[in-house]
Amino acid sequence: MTINVLVTGGAGFLAINTAKFFKAQAASVFGIGRSKDDSDLECYDGWIESSVTCKALLEFDVRFDLVVHCGGGSSVGYAQENPLEDFYKTVAGVAELLEFVKKNNPEAHVIYPSSPAVHGQQPDVPIDEDDEIKPVSVYGYHKEMAENLLICGHKLFGLKVSIIRFYSIYGVGLKKQLLWDACKKIVSSPSAVFWGDGNETRDWIHVDDAVGLIHFLFTISEPPLVVNGGGGASMTVRCVIELLERYLGVPPSSSFNGNAKAGDPKYYCAGQRVLKGLGWSPKVSIQDGLFDYVEWFKKNYG
Structure with missing residues (x-):
């Protein structure tokens, strides 16, 4: 049976990859968002050029089995500088979507890509889904609000x-x-300088695994309400830069300015308790993923 999938924020990186995946699975895929190029829309059976509003979503006249809500703010820095606009994109967008689902499509499974920014500053240990919520940025606060709206929709309206x-x-x-900014800096400057001290850690998940996790949660009968989407292993930013330099064939010469960006937590590592309990794990290693990314960059922009 063909399923109907709605992807909001449909011109974004995760959204397009999600749409392409489900299209390859013979689903009918519909998108809403602000497109940047007509090529962004080739993976959609229907498209609405609009912000996410209940009124706009009604134009589809489709019963959706899955809604992947990629719409909303995606930048810590932008949210800090434009808090009201980010609120409307992130928080109000979720409220509009839930109103549409509650009134017109209550059987749909809504999957929301959120962020560990809701946890704020944490020690250098894996972050569990149940760890304290204490955002330190506008972006993190708005993601927390969006999550609370979704949890409300689940608990109060089923x-x-x-x-x-x-x-x-x-x-x-x-x-x-x-990765994009670093590759451009490294190939254009003999001594690229980056924010922070290089000891900040990040947990990387390849987009193929991210989409795979979305699909996995859609297919299981009782998915968890909240789950981490990460590789479960942290890597320092310094190590990432060194790998990029090696794959780009550039002698290591980058440095760090020692200044942290406002709102950026120092340590990120995704706890794997829930995912392991479900029997899911990512497949793409960070080394392989970074190598493929650099090869793509060199071929097109190097």
Whole structure:
């Protein structure tokens, strides 16, 4: 039986990869968002150019089996500088979506890519889903509000909801965040300088694994309400930069300015308790994933 899938924020990196995956599974895939290029929309059977509102979603006239809500703010820095706009994108967007689902599509499974930014600053140990929620950025506070709305929809209205706190999603085609910025800096400067001291840790998950986790949660009968989406192993930013330099064929010469960006936690590592209990684990190693990313970068932009 063909399933109907809705992907919001449909022109984003995770969204497009999600749409392509389900399209390859013979699903009918629909998207809503602000597109950047017509090529972004080739994976959709229907598209609405709009912010996520209940009114706009009604234009589809489709009963969805799965809603992957990738819409909303995606930048800590942008949210700090534009808190009201980020609120409307992230928090109000979830409220609009839930109103649509509650009134018109209550059987749909809503999967929300959230962020470990809800946990704020944590010690250098894996973060469990049940660890304290104490955001330190506008971005983190808004993600917490969005999560609370989804949990409310689940507990009060019986909506089927899964929240995935994705850590650092990366992969071929990503043109923002650390890997993209670092590759551009490294190839254009003999002595690239990066924020922080290099000892910050991040947990990386390849986009193929991120999409695989979304699909996995959709297929199991009783998915958890909240789950970490990470590789379960931290790597320092310094180590990531060194790997990029090696794969780019550039002598190691990068340095760090010692200044932390506002709102950026120092340590990130996803606890794996819930995922291991479900029998799911990522497949792509960070070394293989970074190598493929650099090969793509060199071929197209190096």
